[in-house]
Amino acid sequence: MYSHIPQPPHSAGAAQSGFRVHIEPRQIPSPVDSVEADRAKWKNQTYMTLPGSHVPQSTTDFVAIDQGNSSPKFIRVSTWNIPSTSRLAENLSIPVVSIIQPFADLDDREEPVPLVQCGDPGPARCEKCGGYVNPWCTWIAGGTKWKCNLCSHETRVEAHYFSALDANFTRLDYSERPELQKGTVDFDVSQSTDYWASNPPQDPSLSTTSPNPTLSNAVRRPQNMRYVFVLDVSDTSVRSGFLAATCVVLRAILHGRFSEDGSEEAPVSLPSGCSIALVTFDDKLHLYDLSPNQSLPKELVIPDVDDPFLPLPPSVLFVDPYQSRAVIGSLLDNLQQLQASLPSGVTSHSCLGSALRASLEALAYTGGHVVSFVCTFPGLGAGRLVPPENSNRDEKLDDQKFYVPRDNEWNNLGEACANAGVGVSMFMAPAKFLDIASIGAVPSLCGGDIFYHWDFKPLRDGPIMESQLRRLVTRTTGYNYTLRVRASNGLRVDQLTGNFHLSDPNTPTSGTLDADQAFSVSFSLTAALSTHQYASIQCAVLYTTVDGQRRVRVINLALQVADLASNVFRFADMDVVVAHSVRQSMTRMPSLKLSTIREDLTEQCSAILYSYRRNCAAATVPSQLIIPEAFRVLPAYTLSILKSKPLKAKYIDPDVRNYYRYKLLGASVRGTMYHLYPRLLAVHDLDATIALPHSETGVVEMPSLMRGSHVFMQENGIYLIDNEELQVVWVGQSASPQLLLDLFGVDDIFKVDVRITELPVLDTRFSKQVRNIIAQRCKERGGRLAKLLIARQNFDAAEIEFADMLMEDHNNAALAYPDYLSLVHKQITTALQSGSALSSATTRAPW
Known part of the structure; x- marks a missing residue:
């Protein structure tokens, strides 16, 4: 029997004493349990996009059928039951936000986004708000008008688009109109000059004159990239x-x-x-x-x-x-x-x-x-730059x-x-x-x-x-693009965050938008929403494809409205809240000290749990920790944000901080979650059938993950950890010679070549399994390889990188997960017992 390993060396220095050092790590909520349970739920189940059901997590591979609502792969919201009033939203502390990834890759088993040919007139649009026709608008006056689901304006139907209605007030050509059936569609507007991109205003720094003899602000014909x-x-x-x-x-x-x-x-x-x-x-x-x-x-x-x-x-x-x-x-x-x-x-x-x-x-x-x-x-x-003078390393920690x-x-x-x-x-x-x-x-x-x-x-x-x-x-890429997010009456778009230039507060303009990019949109409630109607969000991206077609991708989402706090929490989406918090933190780095950002993140986490306690579980004992199901592991992911390279309370090269800051600003929800809490596998425990092609279907089933802590590791083990950019294979000192031979081709840990850039191709089951796992991860990233490091226990410097990715340990100049959960609990308990607002609670993290 092998004992669990001591904590590997990491970049945090001496360990700090926690708030409750005797908490049993196995008894606290586990991010891995949440991921694995959701994956098992949707393994053989199809997600239907109509409102009212729970949505798969961003880390789950699932098949969605578009029933008029866009797939969560294109748009996710912080809660799938929108609070009915601004007062309720404020009391719950859950930000009303959506994260949109317009060109997200779809599963091979899913239908592609339909393409609607519009010709010269272009797609049907609301005369008042400019919204596009979609499955949630209604048809009136015998089909001669349609009522916009965003602003409720009634727009007359053009003659070329007219269709009579049946007894259910549905257009007779409904089955022939993808834009009336699907939540995500592409409108081909290549023939309509109204949708062509405009040339930019004259820039005195550009000497080239337009190859077009027309005015400089004339539109440009779509062409290949x-x-x-x-x-x-x-x-x-x-x-x-x-x-x-x-x-x-x-x-x-x-x-x-x-x-x-x-x-x-x-x-x-x-x-x-x-x-x-x-x-x-x-x-x-x-x-x-x-x-x-x-x-x-x-x-x-x-x-x-x-x-x-x-x-x-x-x-x-x-x-x-x-x-x-x-x-x-x-x-x-x-x-x-x-x-x-x-x-x-x-x-x-x-x-x-x-x-x-x-x-x-x-x-x-x-x-x-x-x-x-x-x-x-x-x-x-x-833009010539002068190299900075050598400065104190500590100065780079908190200087904007x-x-x-x-x-x-x-x-x-x-x-x-x-x-x-x-x-x-x-x-x-x-x-x-x-x-x-x-x-x-x-x-x-x-x-x-x-x-x-x-x-x-x-x-x-x-x-x-x-x-x-x-x-x-x-990858799917559009260029010459602009986008617009619209919401139904009572919802107002407040802020858009991502990798783009805001030509005005609500209209991002940029050069390219690709399948790996996402952006967040925050909303505020300006009027009470009816619980008997859906709240609607529509995102329209006008872009040119790489093969020279001008298109508009329209993404529609209809959401239920709730007037009870419990329903808002029940349908909350923690992944979106976490990804939005990351983006907000990255945008604040140039204007706030990192220590302030870290304190605010902990306070935001505590505020959500405190709001649930106060609004949904007020009868419980104040000293008891009560966490809503949707946010069971919010403290773990918040701690992971604090340990991320941009916000880490330890010296990090400014280039590294800024690289990850820019990357996280545009990362997808799934990419963000996997980067914050890297996937850890005990590859030495793989059974004989996992990670190998199924004999009939050819599908390679991935093994279950394990929690990111040395507490669950053994010295005879071999572990693989992956944060989407870096993969580390950790080899315990007591690893079996046979395992080493099957994976590396040598039976002695001292003979393992740590300079290899990929695992050797060996004709052993163990080698095939581990290489299949790495290949599957690469496929999930669209073919992008991740850097591979080999770390032998107590031998190689790569072990520091490995240890810093164990997010539940005490490392990265922050607390271990059990201690951080105790900190959050203490903040909530102090606020409950004192009757004061959470922001005035005096309990703070020791960094």
Whole structure:
């Protein structure tokens, strides 16, 4: 019999004494039990989207049938029973918010989003509020009018859209109209110029004139996506191998990858019909003519990086990657060979801001996507930054200046890209400080993505970067987009939070919106809602597809209204509350001290539980801890937010804090939950059938998770933990030699190669099971690989990363879960016994 392991070494230093050190961890609510119970419930059950039923958790794989309400994969709300009055909402302390992921991936077993052809007139819309026709509007006056479910206005039906009604006041063509049956639809508005994107206002920093002879504010015809790939060719990028790895990745994405025998290992991933341009930069800008009618690319050097311009028109810069295959391949070969000819003693310089300005100029009147590969601090050209002086590590803990751009040019550039319909994504591989607070503002404002590879190693990080770029160009993406959220009478949209630029308070505008991005919307109640009617929310996203179609994706949700506190709590969605709290915390980092944000998070958690106690369980003894079923593990997830890298009360490099801050601002609900509380598996306990393809269905069933604490681990075990970006395989000192042989190919823990980037392919059941689990996780992320580390107990530095992901332990400069639950309980008890408001309770966390 093996005993449980002592707590592994972690980054928190000496342990603090808790509030109730004798609490039994097995007796407190478990996040894993909640996840596993919900997964078991929906394993063989289909979710029907009509209002009135409990919704699967975001961490559950389920199949939804759209019955007029959008799937929870597209939109989730903090409670599926909206409070009827603002007073009730305030008393319950549950924020009225929704998190919307318009292009979320669907299960293969689900129907795709229907496409409705609208022609020149466009879709039917309310004359008053602009809302789109949907399953929850009603038809009156014999079908000549329809009543909007959002504002109750009666709109006359155009002649081309008219249909008579049957005895139930349903249109006779109901079965032929997906927009009247489905909660999520796409309207094709490519033929209607009213829906085309407008060119941005004249920007004095852009020298290019519109290729269209019409006015600068004229609309732009939808066309296939244009990509600009921006490569860092500074000596730092070359010497680290980052440039060579970038060229390998680009070649695989553009032209596919083939093995020595000629068989295809990876297909071409760039969508057909899209055009590309290549830009490189160091202390100068380099643009390339890649026309297919030449044997070698023509390079044009722009030495004046303070005032960059395009020496070639966009029509020459952009080429079809297939037609120009040979020229592009020649250029990538030349860039790969730079390392051999690089002179010694060269100082690394970077004019990233100028390269992005030039790319924006090339896309200013069409929109598109800039994909940049960055390795060097941007000390030259537009938005030039000065490296910060060495400062005290403790100063970086709580100083807001580390979370705002140090030059406003980066904000201006991000807003200019958003207004022009240009998204910017960045692959970062810094060897030292890069100032992500500044340069990361650009993708954050224009809807791009950020990928961070600290201490880049080509063999380890190259395949990961390829999987990330492949996901970036293949996932559902819209560009030149604007969105609008509308709500029914009595509900008002207060604030939208996400990775976009707010051209006005209620209309986000940005360059790109993809399947992995989500944003939150907070509402306030301005009038009493009737419990006899549904409250409605509608989100409309106007965008251009990568293949050049102009569409409007409309997402509809009808919600029940409750006038009892118990019903609001009964249908609450903790995942949304947690994800919204994360977003709110990330947006407050530039304006509030981290210590204040952490205290507010604990207070918000206590306030929700206190409100339930006061409104739904007032007759119980004040000293008894009462938690609503929907929020059973809210303290565990709140503690996980406090331990996350952006808010951690311990020294974290500012670049790391800002990277995770920008990522969490746009993350999906599911991605947020899995990142906050990483999935932990005891792989040594797998039975003989789990994680292997079923003999009849071929489905690979995943094993159950375990709680994230060393209390539940044994020294003879092998464990896998995954937070969506990092996977760590922890090997106990007493692990069985046979298990080691089956998984690593060696039977001695000292012979395990901790430098491997993937598990060896062995013909053993154990090896197949663990590799299937990792492959399934990769599939769930859309094909993105996660970095893999091996941590042997008490031997490897990777054990610190592993220990910091055990969220129920005392680590990350915060309390263990039992102690934190005691803190929350004490705050509630103090407020109940004193009769004071929770905000005035004196019990605070010791950080």
